[in-house]
Amino acid sequence: xxxxxxxxxxxxxxxxxxxxxxxxxxxxxxxxxxxxxxxxxxxxxxxxxxxxxxxxxxxxxxxxxxxxxxxxxxxxxxxxxxxxxxxxxxxxxxxxxxxxxxxxxxxxxxxxxxxxxxxxxxxxxxxxxxxxxxxxxxxxxxxxxxxxxxxxxxxxxxxxxxxxxxxxxxxxxxxxxxxxxxxxxxxxxxxxxxxxxxxxxxxxxxxxxxxxxxxxxxxxxxxxxxxxxxxxxxxxxxxxxxxxxxxxxxxxxxxxxxxxxxxxxxxxxxxxxxxxxxxxxxxxxxxxxxxxxxxxxxxxxxxxxxxxxxxxxxxxx
Amino acid sequence: xxxxxxxxxxxxxxxxxxxxxxxxxxxxxxxxxxxxxxxxxxxxxxxxxxxxxxxxxxxxxxxxxxxxxxxxxxxxxxxxxxxxxxxxxxxxxxxxxxxxxxxxxxxxxxxxxxxxxxxxxxxxxxxxxxxxxxxxxxxxxxxxxxxxxxxxxxxxxxxxxxxxxxxxxxxxxxxxxxxxxxxxxxxxxxxxxxxxxxxxxxxxxxxxxxxxxxxxxxxxxxxxxxxxxxxxxxxxxxxxxxxxxxxxxxxxxxxxxxxxxxxxxxxxxxxxxxxxxxxxxxxxxxxxxxxxxx
Numbered sequence: 001x002x003x004x005x006x007x008x009x010x011x012x013x014x015x016x017x018x019x020x021x022x023x024x025x026x027x028x029x030x031x032x033x034x035x036x037x038x039x040x041x042x043x044x045x046x047x048x049x050x051x052x053x054x055x056x057x058x059x060x061x062x063x064x065x066x067x068x069x070x071x072x073x074x075x076x077x078x079x080x081x082x083x084x085x086x087x088x089x090x091x092x093x094x095x096x097x098x099x100x101x102x103x104x105x106x107x108x109x110x111x112x113x114x115x116x117x118x119x120x121x122x123x124x125x126x127x128x129x130x131x132x133x134x135x136x137x138x139x140x141x142x143x144x145x146x147x148x149x150x151x152x153x154x155x156x157x158x159x160x161x162x163x164x165x166x167x168x169x170x171x172x173x174x175x176x177x178x179x180x181x182x183x184x185x186x187x188x189x190x191x192x193x194x195x196x197x198x199x200x201x202x203x204x205x206x207x208x209x210x211x212x213x214x215x216x217x218x219x220x221x222x223x224x225x226x227x228x229x230x231x232x233x234x235x236x237x238x239x240x241x242x243x244x245x246x247x248x249x250x251x252x253x254x255x256x257x258x259x260x261x262x263x264x265x266x267x268x269x270x271x272x273x274x275x276x277x278x279x280x281x282x283x284x285x286x287x288x289x290x291x292x293x294x295x296x297x298x299x300x301x302x303x304x305x306x307x308x309x310x311x312x313x314x315x316x317x
Numbered sequence: 318x319x320x321x322x323x324x325x326x327x328x329x330x331x332x333x334x335x336x337x338x339x340x341x342x343x344x345x346x347x348x349x350x351x352x353x354x355x356x357x358x359x360x361x362x363x364x365x366x367x368x369x370x371x372x373x374x375x376x377x378x379x380x381x382x383x384x385x386x387x388x389x390x391x392x393x394x395x396x397x398x399x400x401x402x403x404x405x406x407x408x409x410x411x412x413x414x415x416x417x418x419x420x421x422x423x424x425x426x427x428x429x430x431x432x433x434x435x436x437x438x439x440x441x442x443x444x445x446x447x448x449x450x451x452x453x454x455x456x457x458x459x460x461x462x463x464x465x466x467x468x469x470x471x472x473x474x475x476x477x478x479x480x481x482x483x484x485x486x487x488x489x490x491x492x493x494x495x496x497x498x499x500x501x502x503x504x505x506x507x508x509x510x511x512x513x514x515x516x517x518x519x520x521x522x523x524x525x526x527x528x529x530x531x532x533x534x535x536x537x538x539x540x541x542x543x544x545x546x547x548x549x550x551x552x553x554x555x556x557x558x559x560x561x562x563x564x565x566x567x568x569x570x571x572x573x574x575x576x577x578x579x580x581x582x583x584x585x586x587x588x589x590x591x592x593x594x595x596x597x598x599x600x601x602x603x604x605x606x607x608x609x610x611x
Contacts (some may be wrong), residue, residue: 026434028513029433029434029435029513029514030433030434030435030436032429032433032513032514032515033429033433033434033435033438033514034435036425036426036428036429036433036514036518037425037426037429037430037441037483039422039425039426039481039482039483040422040423040426040445040482040483040484040489042482043422043479043482043483043484044444044445044448044484046463046482047456047460047479047482047484048448048451048456048484050459051455051456051459051460051463052451052455052456054459054462055455055456055457055458055459058458058459058462065462065465111349112350112353115346115349115350115353116350118327118343118346119327120325120343120346120347120350121321121324121325122324124597126350126354127601128593128594128597129354129357129358130353130354130357131593131600132590132593133357133361135539135543135589135590135592135593135600136543136586136589136590137542137543137545137560137561137564137585137586137589138543138545138561139543139545139561139564139565139568139582139585140561140564140582140583140585140586143564143568143578143579143581143582144360144361144363144364144579144582145360147360147363147364147367147575147578147579148359148360148363148364150575152378153375153376153378153380153575154363155359155360155363155380156359158378158379158380159359186357187357187360191604194600194601194604194605195604195605198604198605243450243452246452247452247453247454249545249546250545250546253545254545254565254568268454268546271454271457275457275458275461276550281458281461281462284457284458285458285459288454288455288456288457288458289455291452291454291455292451292452292454292455295450295452296450299450
């Protein structure tokens with residue numbers, strides 16, 4: 001630290017601590033620090049904390065923003081939970097979507113990362129192939145997959161017919177629309193794969209060598225060494241995946257607009273409909289808060305339940 | 318197989334040793350990668366094939382992979398129907414202003430958290446991290462109300478102004494992580510030379526931080542360029558649309574012409590794909606910086 005720097009004895013520096021006028025260096029540093037974080041503080045107060053509180057407040061009103069707001073107390077929530085079938089549908093759809101997407105993305109990302117970690121030839125090319133789709137705009141991705149899933153003219157059903165399977169109507173079918181969206185989400189395994197790859201490349205080799213000396217099989221090594229060492233990344237990807245999946249909007253909006261027959265009605269899409277298509281902003285706020293609560297709950301649950309499974313060992317870099 | 322042996326030393330070694338297990342294993346790895354890669358790329362290949370076809374070919378069944386005639390007009394037709402140049406221009410403005418805002422506002426904040434001592438620093442930083450867990454939609458309605466009252470709807474302002482308030486906790490986190498890797502000896506040198514915290518920031522930290530600025534720029538570019546939800550909420554007239562909104566608009570009007578739709582999808586994806594090829598290292602670095610153990 002700076003105080004341990006060796007300095008030749010000079011006059012003023014070695015005087016006993018004098019009570020200074022003004023703030024002195026320490027106080028000045030604090031003042032500058034507060035000044036520097038002011039943008040964040042303002043942003044936090046306005047766009048985060050303030051907005052959250054305000055959003056909760058609005059949810060107790062009924063308003064279309066044009067006419068005066070009407071206080072309705074808990075009526076919005078009451079309607080939401082007890083009378084609104086579409087809300088429960090949206091909740092079910094979004095939950096099923098998350099249950100489908102998160103394990104799939106984590107598992108696939110892990111699998112590809114494991115393959116790429118084998119010091120194979122041409123790793124740059126493989127990495128590009130599996131990462132590139134995740135930088136493409138959601139609207140473009142949706143349009144590409146719509147055409148891929150096209151029941152009569154699309155490539156998917158054509159290939160299926162070649163191996164003797166009659167493909168379903170995919171995005172036009174109530175049973176298959178959501179699975180279609182889940183399949184489409186595999187194009188997003190890129191970032192997760194990179195995180196796993198980084199984690200894998202940071203694992204110390206001596207652990208594996210020791211295990212091999214002890215006669216552990218490859219599978220054992222995988223389960224007992226690789227997975228535990230990767231557990232922080234698995235947790236991170238899972239939590240981020242859950243948070244992201246619950247907010248899915250573009251995928252369902254662009255492909256099916258929530259159909260057919262609300263089979264792909266996700267929570268945010270429903271929120272958008274209520275707030276911006278029918279101008280029920282109070283109701284939309286209530287939905288938003290429920291969504292917030294759900295995401296928080298699942299995040300906490302995930303952290304809590306995996307606390308014993310995650311090992312934050314310091315890794316040799 | 319022979320080509321593989323030439324390029325893959327591990328496989329070559331296994332073959333020389335006649336280690337069947339190892340050889341099979343590596344072949345399996347390549348097989349899985351190749352198979353997975355092909356499956357992964359199928360929709361993209363299909364898109365590419367369709368983007369250059371005339372409509373009749375696009376709708377042909379059984380499908381034709383290589384079109385007999387290449388129709389490049391697929392890429393120019395939409396510009397006649399909808400003001401796509403304007404969409405691109407709008408998206409560039411919004412994305413550029415957003416990136417500038419994030420860089421300008423997050424750097425001092427991250428610096429303060431990384432290098433300065435002040436009361437409440439650690440508690441406040443936990444708060445910063447906590448905000449990462451809040452879904453955008455929870456604050457959507459009030460933010461919309463705010464901007465509606467200000468009369469800012471249907472302008473770029475709601476999409477750019479908040480970026481100047483360091484609302485991006487992720488970027489703050491990323492920058493702070495990076496700043497903390499800069500050696501403290503430089504801080505001391507600066508202090509000895511009589512520099513205060515501000516000088517430290519401008520003369521020492523910032524010049525050394527170009528890598529993390531690069532990462533932030535790239536990640537922000539991709540996320541802002543591809544954004545669909547926020548422009549949808551705030552931009553109402555076609556003149557102000559971004560590329561993603563324009564693409565969606567095109568889809569609703571011309572969804573029958575799949576060949577043109579695929580061409581436009583390709584055009585919409587081109588900027589971010591190009592950026593990726595130019596700056597791969599920054600992408601990877603950015604992702605890694607987030608997932609590393611603390």
